[in-house]
Amino acid sequence: MDITVAIPTYKGSHRLPALFTALQHQTGTQGIQWEILVVDNNSPDHTAAVIQHWQQQWANQGFTPPLRYCREDRQGAAFARQRAMGEAQGDWVAFVDDDNVPALDWLGAIAAFRHQSPRLGAFSGRIKGAYAAPPPEGFDQIKGFLAIRDHGSQPCRFRAENLQLPPAACVVVRRSAWLAAVPPTPRLSGKVPGRFIQGDDYEPLLHLHKAGWEIWYTPSLCTHHHITADRFDRAYLLTLAQGCGLATYQLRSIITPPAQQPIMVVRTILGNVRRLVIHGLTYRQRIGQELVPGFLWAFYWGSVCSPFVRRDRPKNAL
Incomplete structure (x- = not known):
């Protein structure tokens, strides 16, 4: 076939x-x-x-x-x-x-x-x-x-x-x-x-x-x-953005050697905190008013949190 x-x-x-x-x-x-x-x-x-x-x-x-x-x-x-x-x-x-x-x-x-x-x-x-x-x-x-x-x-x-x-x-x-x-x-x-x-x-x-x-x-x-x-x-899109961000560290860890993963944790957190600060200073109140600034804020915030997300283990997984 x-x-x-x-x-x-x-x-x-x-x-x-x-x-x-x-x-x-x-x-x-x-x-x-x-x-x-x-x-x-x-x-x-x-x-x-x-x-x-x-x-x-x-x-x-x-x-x-x-x-x-x-x-x-x-x-x-x-x-x-x-x-x-x-x-x-x-x-x-x-x-x-x-x-x-x-x-x-x-x-x-x-x-x-x-x-x-x-x-x-x-x-x-x-x-x-x-x-x-x-x-x-x-x-x-x-x-x-x-x-x-x-x-x-x-x-x-x-x-x-x-x-x-x-x-x-x-x-x-x-x-x-x-x-x-x-x-x-x-x-x-x-x-x-x-x-x-x-x-x-x-x-x-x-x-x-x-x-x-x-x-x-x-x-x-x-x-x-x-x-x-x-x-x-808007609520759906912001949830989607955060969900994409929350996967950032899990995905990067797949192709990161084990010895370098602690460094990847720090880089993921600090890099996206920097993004949040720059984004917040750039768009300010527009984050809560306009779609794209709000979407990117949710994505960066999800990325900051991504090293702390537990691995999926559904109850009915084999």
Whole structure:
């Protein structure tokens, strides 16, 4: 099997049909052996029934790639991705979130780019925003935090050592590299009720980088990320910013030698305290009034606190 399209989903019953339709109409798939695997991350809605309906519909229409389903009861996107790697049959696993819709040439672009380098461990592409409501003023400056990315018109390597990495919303990973390099139990599980710490999508890529695998960007790969109006809520965005900051030290510690980690703690705290002071003096009352100054303040504050965040240990983790 060449490619497994892996879809981690939580309460995705109303989002999955658009994604399934886009996958059903992929072009340039001749000669590609592929499958679709949906990992239901303990959804309490009708997600399983929706998938069963599509499985039956595809069987009736003679759609060739199999649509497979499994359920992961450990809450958190990181556990769903680990389950996908265990269940996948493809040499490459193309992750796509249930609120992302790939371009119709997406699968063909994956098949072409996977031969870019013998050390290619993962790659991603353009992720464009599809907005249900007009974004707030200044949103372009922070849209990368919502997995909307465009790194230009030429392929390039991500600088993983600087935490420049693609989001899991649309990332393609060499399965054998993941299984050899990524620990089975993640430090960061992803958003769960009462715990909004980000970084779960970067964690496995840092392990790949540490093991010597290359991570690339290619503009030939394109998806559209559907952003609902509630994600423009100021309170949500500030929580997101702080959650991204809280993952800073956990992520950097993956690629920091043990002997240097005490220094990394000091650098993380002092460096971001300095950012806070400069930011506060620059923007003052605008931090509480405008989106971007408030967002960056929350991110820097989360980064200051990140060395003190305990490692995720969900009750139902194996």
